Amino acid sequence: MSRTLLITGATGTVSSALLEALRHSELEPRALVRDEAKAEQFEARGIRAVVGDLDDARSLPAAFEGVQDLWLLTPNSPRAPENNMNAVWAARRAGVERVVRLSAVGAAHDAPTRSGRLHALSDRETERSGMYWTILRPHWFMQNLLNEAGDIAAEGAFSLNMGQERLGMIDVRDIAEFAARVLTTEPDRHHGKTYTPTGPRSLSFTEVAEQLGRTLGREIRYVPTTDEVERKTLLDIGVPEWMTEMLIEYGQAYATGWGDFTTNDFQNVVGHQPRGFADFAQDHVDSFAPAHR
Known part of the structure; x- marks a missing residue:
């Protein structure tokens, strides 16, 4: 039924x-x-x-x-x-x-x-x-980088207030596959469980920029920025103040290494490895490429 x-x-x-x-x-x-x-x-x-x-x-x-x-x-x-x-x-x-x-x-x-x-x-x-x-x-979404796609396409660079620490970022499509696996099994199978799905490896944004560069065939740079600059950028594009401060807090936490971890939850529940960042970059290459490409 x-x-x-x-x-x-x-x-x-x-x-x-x-x-x-x-x-x-x-x-x-x-x-x-x-x-x-x-x-x-x-x-x-x-x-x-x-x-x-x-x-x-x-x-x-x-x-x-x-x-x-x-x-x-x-x-x-x-x-x-x-x-x-x-x-x-x-x-x-x-x-x-x-x-x-x-x-x-x-x-x-x-x-x-x-x-x-x-x-x-x-x-x-x-x-x-x-x-x-x-x-x-779930860990930080790879798709969050699509918010930086305009700068990456136009300037070959992006900035965040997350320092040089690594994050075990995950593709949203893998979060969806994970949730679908849970929802299509018997209700008691995953009852009482709290999972933290992550990507396969922890990456710094410098490594993210390097991978984007390899995918796009041109240099991409990550330029860490300050909380003050990030706050002004977010407010200037219309992000509400409460949301802006929330994002600043995440950046501050990640800059301390708070997000530098991965888990085996995805592999254990879904049965295969989650996507790596190279897969995400290739699948979204048009979003990061200059408009005249």
């Missing part, structure tokens, strides 16, 4: 990749969208879309009706624990059996970032929800 999976954050990077990873599975995905206009893109692909807003608990009961599995992804904001609470409460009342929650790398009550501390609250709530639960705390 097929199971219905409600996917939150359905228009975002990770959930979009998850929908692709589940395309040939027996699960029946249902995309949660905040407004009717966004539903059309899912309906055109044969995916049922339902309207609901994690900010508004009253909008959720109908969306959760008949759902067995929940993919729970909340936006990064001060309201993230409230969003998680609303989803978990709606799931419990609807009789949802399993929740697979996307948390954040290093989530803990004493994490060096506001995001990590907020996610720790929601992780704890999920663990006590009474449902089968699995929590994913």
Whole structure:
């Protein structure tokens, strides 16, 4: 018998990749969208879309009706624990059996970032929800580098406030494949587990730049920048202040070596190695190449 999976954050990077990873599975995905206009893109692909807003608990009961599995992804904001609470409460009342929650790398009550501390609250709530639960705390997304693609294409360089330390960064497509593997097994198989999927090796951004250079056939440079410069850059392009400060905190943490680790979680759950950065660079070569290429 097929199971219905409600996917939150359905228009975002990770959930979009998850929908692709589940395309040939027996699960029946249902995309949660905040407004009717966004539903059309899912309906055109044969995916049922339902309207609901994690900010508004009253909008959720109908969306959760008949759902067995929940993919729970909340936006990064001060309201993230409230969003998680609303989803978990709606799931419990609807009789949802399993929740697979996307948390954040290093989530803990004493994490060096506001995001990590907020996610720790929601992780704890999920663990006590009474449902089968699995929590994913993936490392830094390789796809975050697409935010630097314009500078890389135009100037052959990019800057971050992350110093010269290494990170066990992971491709979002591998996070999606990992989540899909968990969601397509029996609910008790991964119950009570917290995983930290990473890439195959830890890399510095200087090594990232060198690999991009090899892929693009030209020199690419990484230029570490200060917190002050990074803050101004983010604010100038319209990133909200709360989000800007969150990103600055992550940069400060990574600059101390906080992210210099990998795990075997992906290999152990999925059964093969995750993508390396060279694969990511090759697959996104057009994004980093000059427009006249």
